[in-house]
Amino acid sequence: MSALRNIKFNEEEDGELPVLVTGEEDNLQEILKNVSYDGGNIVSDAKVERVNKQVDNASTNVTDLRKRKRIPVSIITGYLGSGKSTLLEKIALKGADKKIAVILNEFGDSSEIEKAMTIKNGSSSYQEWLDLGNGCLCCSLKNIGVKAIEDMVERSPGKIDYILLETSGIADPAPIAKMFWQDEGLNSSVYIDGIITVLDCEHILKCLDDVSVDAHWHGDKVGLKGNLTIAHFQLAMADRIIMNKYDTIEHSPAMVKHLKERVREVNSIAPMFFTKYSDTPIDNLLDIHAYDSIRISDMLGSNTGDGTIHDHRMGTIMLTFRPLKSEEEYNEKFIKQFLQPLLWKNFGAMAVLEEGSQDDGRDWEVQRTKGLILIEGENPILRVIQGVRDTYDVFPGEYDGSNKECKIVLIGKYLERDSIEKLLHKTLR
Numbered sequence: 001m002s003a004l005r006n007i008k009f010n011e012e013e014d015g016e017l018p019v020l021v022t023g024e025e026d027n028l029q030e031i032l033k034n035v036s037y038d039g040g041n042i043v044s045d046a047k048v049e050r051v052n053k054q055v056d057n058a059s060t061n062v063t064d065l066r067k068r069k070r071i072p073v074s075i076i077t078g079y080l081g082s083g084k085s086t087l088l089e090k091i092a093l094k095g096a097d098k099k100i101a102v103i104l105n106e107f108g109d110s111s112e113i114e115k116a117m118t119i120k121n122g123s124s125s126y127q128e129w130l131d132l133g134n135g136c137l138c139c140s141l142k143n144i145g146v147k148a149i150e151d152m153v154e155r156s157p158g159k160i161d162y163i164l165l166e167t168s169g170i171a172d173p174a175p176i177a178k179m180f181w182q183d184e185g186l187n188s189s190v191y192i193d194g195i196i197t198v199l200d201c202e203h204i205l206k207c208l209d210d211v212s213v214d215a216h217w218h219g220d221k222v223g224l225k226g227n228l229t230i231a232h233f234q235l236a237m238a239d240r241i242i243m244n245k246y247d248t249i250e251h252s253p254a255m256v257k258h259l260k261e262r263v264r265e266v267n268s269i270a271p272m273f274f275t276k277y278s279d280t281p282i283d284n285l286l287d288i289h290a291y292d293s294i295r296i297s298d299m300l301g302s303n304t305g306d307g308t309i310h311d312h313r314m315g316t317i318m319l320t321f322r323p324l325k326s327e328e329e330y331n332e333k334f335i336k337q338f339l340q341p342l343l344w345k346n347f348g349a350m351a352v353l354e355e356g357s358q359d360d361g362r363d364w365e366v367q368r369t370k371g372l373i374l375i376e377g378e379n380p381i382l383r384v385i386q387g388v389r390d391t392y393d394v395f396p397g398e399y400d401g402s403n404k405e406c407k408i409v410l411i412g413k414y415l416e417r418d419s420i421e422k423l424l425h426k427t428l429r
C-alpha cells in the first residue's frame with residue numbers, strides 16, 4: 001500500500017527495534033509474527049491499522065464528495081388519489097431544513113389545481129416547482145423531462161438539497177426511474193435515492209383487481225403477462241410502501257391483515273408504513289440509498305424492457321367553463337346535477353349520459369377529480385375539489401384574482417368528453 005511507503009520507524013510508537021534477526025534464532029517464527037513490514041519498513045500493527053483507516057477515509061471522502069455534489073431524487077408514485085401530494089406536503093413541512101425541489105408530472109394540466117391545493121398550506125418550503133405538464137413522463141416526454149430537471153439543477157446551484165418527483169397516478173415508475181439512470185447528464189448531477197409508493201388502503205384492492213384484458217405495452221401491443229395493472233407496477237417498484245388512508249380500514253384487523261398479504265404478494269421486501277394523511281417520520285422515506293448497492297439496470301431490467309405498461313381504458317378530460325353565478329347555482333346545479341351524478345353514476349340526472357354513447361355497457365368510471373371552482377359576486381369565492389372515485393372533498397382555495405374561469409380535471413376509465421361536456425352545459429345553461 002503506497003501510503004505506507006514513507007512511514008518512518010519510530011521507537012515509542014513502533015516499539016523496540018528487534019535485534020538483527022540472523023535467521024538462526026530458534027523462536028524465529030515468534031519474532032516474525034510480532035512485526036509487520038512493507039518493502040523493508042518495519043512498523044507496528046497499530047500504525048498499519050491507522051494508515052489503513054486514513055486510506056479508507058480518503059476513498060470514502062471521494063465517494064461522499066461525488067455524492068455530495070449529486071442531488072438525491074425520491075420518486076413518489078402511487079395510484080390516483082392515494083395521497084402522493086399529501087405526502088409531498090408532509091415531507092416539505094418536516095424537511096423544512098432541506099431545500100426541496102418538487103417535480104410534478106401530472107396527466108392533463110391539473111398541476112395548477114395541484115398547486116392550489118398544496119400552497120393552501122402556505123408551505124413555502126418548496127424551492128422550485130417544475131411541472132412537466134401534459135403527457136406522461138415515461139413516454140415521449142422523456143428528453144423534455146431530463147432537460148427540464150437538468151436545467152432546474154443548473155439554474156439553482158447549491159440551492160437544492162433534495163428533489164421529490166411526484167409521478168402521475170397512472171404512470172408506470174420504472175421507465176421514469178430508468179430515465180434518471182440512463183441519461184449521462186442527469187446521472188452526473190442527480191441520483192435516485194428510492195421509489196416511494198403511496199397506496200390507498202381504501203381503494204387499492206379495486207385497483208389490483210381491475211385488470212384490463214387487453215391493456216398493452218406502449219408501442220408494440222403484447223398481452224399483459226399475468227394480468228397486471230399499473231397499480232401492480234407501482235407496488236412492485238417500491239423501496240418504501242406507504243399504506244395510506246389507514247383511517248378507512250383501522251377498524252377491521254381482518255382487512256389490515258388481508259391488505260398486508262395482497263401487498264406482500266406483489267412486493268415481499270419493501271418496508272411498509274401504515275399512515276393517515278401520509279404522516280410518517282421523514283427518515284422512513286428520504287436518504288434511504290436504495291440503489292447504492294445494486295445497479296439500477298439489474299433492478300429495472302427485470303421489470304420492463306423498453307416498453308411501459310399503458311391501460312388504454314384510462315384517459316383524462318379537462319373542462320374549463322364560466323364562473324358560477326351564486327352559491328345556489330354551485331350547490332343545486334353544479335354539485336347536485338353534475339358532480340354527484342358523475343361520481344355516483346347511478347344517482348340523479350343520468351339522462352344526458354344515457355342519451356350518449358356513455359352507457360354502451362362499458363364500465364366507465366371517474367377515478368380522480370380535481371377542480372378549481374370560481375363563484376363570482378361581491379367577494380368571489382374559489383373552491384378546490386379533490387375526488388377519489390366516489391368520494392370528494394371541497395377545500396377553500398386562495399382567490400387572488402388570477403382565476404377567471406372554472407376548471408375541472410377528470411381521470412378515469414372509458415370517459416367520453418362529449419357526454420360529460422353535454423351534462424355540464426345542460427346543468428349550467
Ligand SMILES: Nc1nc2c(ncn2[C@@H]2O[C@H](COP(=O)(O)OP(=O)(O)OP(=O)(O)O)[C@@H](O)[C@H]2O)c(=O)[nH]1
Nearest residue numbers: 080081082083084085086169244245276277386393
Ligand atoms: N381519509 C383519508 N383521506 C386522505 C388521506 N390522505 C389523503 N387523503 C385525501 O385523499 C385525496 C387525494 O389526496 P392527494 O394527496 O391529492 O392524492 P394524490 O395521490 O396526490 O392524487 P393524484 O396526484 O391526483 O394521483 C385528498 O382529498 C386527500 O385529502 C388519508 O390518510 N385518509
Ligand SMILES: [Zn+2]
Nearest residue numbers: 136138139308
Ligand atoms: Zn406513458
